[in-house]
Amino acid sequence: MKTHVIVFPGSNCDRDVAVAIQNIIGSSPEMVxxxxxxxxxxxxxxxxxxFSYGDYLRCGAMASTSPIMKSVIENANKGVPVMGICNGFQxxxxxxxxxxxxxxxxxxxxxxRDVIIKPTxxxxxxxxxxxxxxxxxxxxxxxxxxxxxxxxxxxDNDQIAFQxxxxxxxxxxxxxxxxxxxxxAGVFNKSKNVLGMMPHPERAAESIHGCDDxxxxxxxxxx
Amino acid sequence: MTSSNWHFDIxxxxxxxxxxxxxxxxxxxxxLGREPNLTELGIFSAMWNEHCSYKxxxxxxxxxxxxxxxxxxxxxxxxxxxxxxxxxxxVFKMESHNHPSFLEPYQGAATGVGGILRDVFTMGARxxxxxxxxxxxDPKHPxxxxxxxxxxxxxxxxxxxxxxxxxxxxxxxxPSYNGNILVNAMTVGIAKKDKIFYSAAAxxxxxxxxxxxxxxxxxxxxxxxxxxxxxxxxxxKKPTVQVGDPxxxxxxxEACLELMKEDAIIAIQDMGAAGLTxxxxxxxxxxxxxxxxxxxxxxxRAANMTAYELMLSxxxxxxxxxxxxxxxxxxxxxFKKWDLEFEIIGEVTDTKKLxxxxxxxxxxxxxxxxxxxxxxxxxxxxxVNDPSPLISFESKDFEDKDILSDxxxxxxxxxxxxxxxxxxQYDHMVMADTVVRPGSDAAVVRxxxxxxxxxxxxxxxxxxxxxxxxxxxxxxxVETWRNIVASGAEPIAIxxxxxxxxxxxxxxxxxxxxxxxxxxxxxxxxxxxxISGNVSxxxxxxxxxxxxxxxxxxxxxxxxxxxxxxxxxxNEGNFLCLIGExxxxxxxxxxxxxxxxxxxxxxxxxxxDNELKNGKFILNxxxxxxxxxxxxxxxGGVLIAIAEMCISGMQGIKIDITKDFLHGFFxxxxxxxxxxxxxxxxxxxxxxxxxxxxxxxxxIGEIGGTSIxxxxxxxxxxxxxxxxxxxxxxxx
Numbered sequence: 001m002k003t004h005v006i007v008f009p010g011s012n013c014d015r016d017v018a019v020a021i022q023n024i025i026g027s028s029p030e031m032v033x034x035x036x037x038x039x040x041x042x043x044x045x046x047x048x049x050x051f052s053y054g055d056y057l058r059c060g061a062m063a064s065t066s067p068i069m070k071s072v073i074e075n076a077n078k079g080v081p082v083m084g085i086c087n088g089f090q091x092x093x094x095x096x097x098x099x100x101x102x103x104x105x106x107x108x109x110x111x112x113r114d115v116i117i118k119p120t121x122x123x124x125x126x127x128x129x130x131x132x133x134x135x136x137x138x139x140x141x142x143x144x145x146x147x148x149x150x151x152x153x154x155x156d157n158d159q160i161a162f163q164x165x166x167x168x169x170x171x172x173x174x175x176x177x178x179x180x181x182x183x184x185a186g187v188f189n190k191s192k193n194v195l196g197m198m199p200h201p202e203r204a205a206e207s208i209h210g211c212d213d214x215x216x217x218x219x220x221x222x223x
Numbered sequence: 224m225t226s227s228n229w230h231f232d233i234x235x236x237x238x239x240x241x242x243x244x245x246x247x248x249x250x251x252x253x254x255l256g257r258e259p260n261l262t263e264l265g266i267f268s269a270m271w272n273e274h275c276s277y278k279x280x281x282x283x284x285x286x287x288x289x290x291x292x293x294x295x296x297x298x299x300x301x302x303x304x305x306x307x308x309x310x311x312x313x314v315f316k317m318e319s320h321n322h323p324s325f326l327e328p329y330q331g332a333a334t335g336v337g338g339i340l341r342d343v344f345t346m347g348a349r350x351x352x353x354x355x356x357x358x359x360x361d362p363k364h365p366x367x368x369x370x371x372x373x374x375x376x377x378x379x380x381x382x383x384x385x386x387x388x389x390x391x392x393x394x395x396x397x398p399s400y401n402g403n404i405l406v407n408a409m410t411v412g413i414a415k416k417d418k419i420f421y422s423a424a425a426x427x428x429x430x431x432x433x434x435x436x437x438x439x440x441x442x443x444x445x446x447x448x449x450x451x452x453x454x455x456x457x458x459x460k461k462p463t464v465q466v467g468d469p470x471x472x473x474x475x476x477e478a479c480l481e482l483m484k485e486d487a488i489i490a491i492q493d494m495g496a497a498g499l500t501x502x503x504x505x506x507x508x509x510x511x512x513x514x515x516x517x518x519x520x521x522x523x524r525a526a527n528m529t530a531y532e533l534m535l536s537x538x539x540x541x542x543x544x545x546x547x548x549x550x551x552x553x554x555x556x557x558f559k560k561w562d563l564e565f566e567i568i569g570e571v572t573d574t575k576k577l578x579x580x581x582x583x584x585x586x587x588x589x590x591x592x593x594x595x596x597x598x599x600x601x602x603x604x605x606x607v608n609d610p611s612p613l614i615s616f617e618s619k620d621f622e623d624k625d626i627l628s629d630x631x632x633x634x635x636x637x638x639x640x641x642x643x644x645x646x647x648q649y650d651h652m653v654m655a656d657t658v659v660r661p662g663s664d665a666a667v668v669r670x671x672x673x674x675x676x677x678x679x680x681x682x683x684x685x686x687x688x689x690x691x692x693x694x695x696x697x698x699x700x701v702e703t704w705r706n707i708v709a710s711g712a713e714p715i716a717i718x719x720x721x722x723x724x725x726x727x728x729x730x731x732x733x734x735x736x737x738x739x740x741x742x743x744x745x746x747x748x749x750x751x752x753x754i755s756g757n758v759s760x761x762x763x764x765x766x767x768x769x770x771x772x773x774x775x776x777x778x779x780x781x782x783x784x785x786x787x788x789x790x791x792x793x794n795e796g797n798f799l800c801l802i803g804e805x806x807x808x809x810x811x812x813x814x815x816x817x818x819x820x821x822x823x824x825x826x827x828x829x830x831x832d833n834e835l836k837n838g839k840f841i842l843n844x845x846x847x848x849x850x851x852x853x854x855x856x857x858x859g860g861v862l863i864a865i866a867e868m869c870i871s872g873m874q875g876i877k878i879d880i881t882k883d884f885l886h887g888f889f890x891x892x893x894x895x896x897x898x899x900x901x902x903x904x905x906x907x908x909x910x911x912x913x914x915x916x917x918x919x920x921x922x923i924g925e926i927g928g929t930s931i932x933x934x935x936x937x938x939x940x941x942x943x944x945x946x947x948x949x950x951x952x953x954x955x
Contacts, residue, residue, distance in 0.1 A: 009473070009474055010384070010470050010473055012384075012385070012654075016653070020655075050386055051383070051384040051385075051386070051470060051473070054469065054470025054471075054473075110383055110647075110648045111647055112646075112648070112649060112652065136652050138383070138650040138652060138653065203653075203655050205655070208656075208658055208669060208784065209652075209657075
């Protein structure tokens with residue numbers, strides 16, 4: 001599998017996701033500098049977490065205009081799997097590949113802790129091996145918002161990827177860490193080849209992390 | 224100084240406002256053979272203040288043990304370096320940012336983190352973990368809440384953005400910090416042994432390069448401000464606080480590490496306290512050379528900046544380097560790629576002077592040795608007061624006290640309750656190498672790409688130090704050592720952050736001297752040297768000083784991460800045992816302070832032989848895989864430690880012991896003790912090993928159920944314990 005990880009100034013989970021890809025998919029991704037303009041052939045493009053451009057202006061807004069994003073959008077439109085994690089999710093929203101918005105956590109503070117998420121649509125390239133999984137979140141702006149028409153649209157089209165839930169898989173207010181509408185933790189584009197999610201699967205990818213549930217997303221891509 | 228003996232052309236008030244005493248100013252005039260101009264006066268002020276010159280502390284700091292078989296670099300560089308095998312080294316240091324954090328908590332704390340990160344990556348190391356040690360005033364003091372949320376926000380804001388995990392720390396509240404909070408930040412980095420970078424400038428004619436952010440007017444005289452007491456008008460000093468930009472620091476980190484892979488850097492020094500002044504002078508002094516700087520070339524953020532302002536600005540995220548002349552273009556292209564400033568501002572000379580030009584005119588010319596070697600050094604007067612007397616407590620005084628309700632009260636107190644509210648605001652998992660998260664004895668971080676780890680702990684008990692500075696100094700060192708042992712690691716070395724009041728007062732200087740003596744004895748006995756550190760004096764407001772607070776950051780090595788220990792109880796049916804001697808020491812304990820609102824009874828004394836013996840025993844048991852969990856018995860005593868293990872592992876326990884003085888046993892703070900979890904089939908071996916090593920072991924109880932139950936007393940549900948433990952910060 002030929003994989004690519006985009007590196008923006010301020011990306012800080014680029015190495016973490018590259019290690020997870022190497023360990024699970026079996027080959028190192030090519031690290032692509034944001035000022036590059038093309039990705040020729042890819043089986044997976046990852047937009048990693050971090051604080052691209054220091055989160056200045058608005059999370060993900062400046063990175064979404066970087067030269068490389070034109071090529072990411074072109075590849076996404078051709079059906080290449082594209083995955084945005086945390087700040088990567090924010091960038092994919094800002095670039096128009098995904099719907100909605102990510103606003104300040106309802107607690108108004110940064111949250112770093114384990115959450116449990118449940119795959120809502122298991123019939124996609126990213127989730128065919130997914131189960132109820134534990135993995136960390138670490139963000140200030142992860143509160144997913146969309147207006148009621150958009151929510152209806154993404155629900156009707158099975159575009160919700162993951163929802164925050166409790167250990168039994170129940171989706172309730174108690175298990176919602178950041179105030180996201182309908183506990184949404186991740187969404188797909190219409191064709192389900194673009195995924196954005198706030199939780200970090202690369203931080204739950206080996207036993208040393210205390211949990212390796214995050215592997216199933218990468219393993220889904222392999223099958 | 225009185226105006227009658229003032230015989231210089233320069234205004235007396237100008238000299239005074241630069242924090243220089245008459246005899247210090249006379250020394251400058253004598254050294255230069257003339258009076259300094261304003262820029263030069265500013266440079267002397269910046270170099271000779273307490274923060275940069277260590278003039279009150281130097282004599283005593285030299286008494287600390289600083290060498291050892293694993294020490295590659297001790298105090299004197301940007302950070303200390305220890306050998307962690309396989310050609311890898313750990314680089315670390317802790318530094319204070321107390322004064323600025325009190326004035327402007329978010330930026331003060333954030334730039335504290337930024338500064339210590341730069342100290343570590345200047346040495347060629349990639350930072351892998353941040354820690355901190357924080358002290359705030361009384362939780363009920365009107366400023367405390369604002370300061371706590373600002374400091375926590377600033378630490379998180381900087382560390383989260385740059386992408387270095389903040390893996391742990393300590394937080395205490397005490398009224399002695401009402402007017403001076405303490406923010407001590409520590410960073411640990413990893414480098415290759417043959418790729419360590421130092422600050423000594425070399426090579427006459429080599430270019431001196433400025434990289435990073437532009438220079439603005441922020442933080443001018445920050446280090447001088449941090450070398451003075453506060454009064455009611457301290458708010459006016461806010462403009463001396465710097466403003467941090469973690470995004471630029473991330474770019475600077477990556478650019479520096481990228482250039483360090485090339486054979487281009489001869490010397491590198493971060494611009495921290497006293498900015499361009501101290502960085503250029505330190506590089507020249509260490510290399511025994513001179514430096515010429517053309518200040519017109521310094522990238523400026525504001526128009527019409529003067530030589531004085533450029534030399535004293537503490538704008539953040541800047542570095543000074545001496546590079547190989549033939550690598551200029553390579554270096555420039557790397558910094559350009561990361562959108563950072565890169566400017567050749569001067570060159571190394573053989574004059575042994577700092578010479579500054581601006582707009583074609585000479586602005587300063589000072590021999591380096593006057594600034595550094597001839598800097599004032601004081602052996603200040605000191606008085607060592609008698610330690611607070613020990614009080615022997617007896618069982619009969621506690622007969623009407625309910626242990627379980629005391630337990631609930633204690634674990635819900637700000638000084639013992641869960642710090643989850645804080646650490647959840649810190650990204651403690653970025654870099655994906657965090658093995659033990661905050662909330663255990665020591666944080667453990669994997670050395671990337673290997674199966675070994677670094678254990679880190681920060682600690683200090685100011686109340687112990689206040690009532691017995693010698694034992695308190697020992698305790699601060701030993702507590703980190705024990706925390707590292709309890710995580711299954713071999714303790715290697717420490718960094719210290721010496722926070723005290725005004726050293727010109729003999730009783731404060733006495734506290735400093737005694738803390739150093741205690742620390743030194745502990746470090747020597749435990750083979751646990753000091754490899755870096757920082758001193759913060761004048762932590763006083765309106766003449767009232769803080770408690771003596773020698774905060775210690777300890778680092779240890781776990782060769783095989785499968786031997787990592789944590790505090791959470793693992794399995795029903797296992798036994799919990801107490802290792803070490805208990806003697807019901809309730810003096811200066813959390814029990815007395817929280818339940819009886821008393822601060823007396825004396826600091827527990829530490830028997831270093833027992834510490835060493837018990838610690839080695841724990842590590843032997845870990846190596847033999849006898850233990851399931853380990854927790855050191857620290858603040859609050861045995862029952863608090865048991866409660867923490869239960870909460871962490873979501874396991875209950877049936878405690879079955881017989882004691883004459885239960886309060887003394889459960890809440891006494893005797894030293895050199897650990898609680899260990901052992902499976903039933905290993906229990907006998909553990910007890911045999913203990914007896915062979917002459918280590919005291921006592922069975923405390925069996926793990927299981929959903930409550931802590933104590934024979935003959937009663938029980939308390941885990942859920943109620945957790946509610947009490949987490950309540951305070953959530954409602955703060």
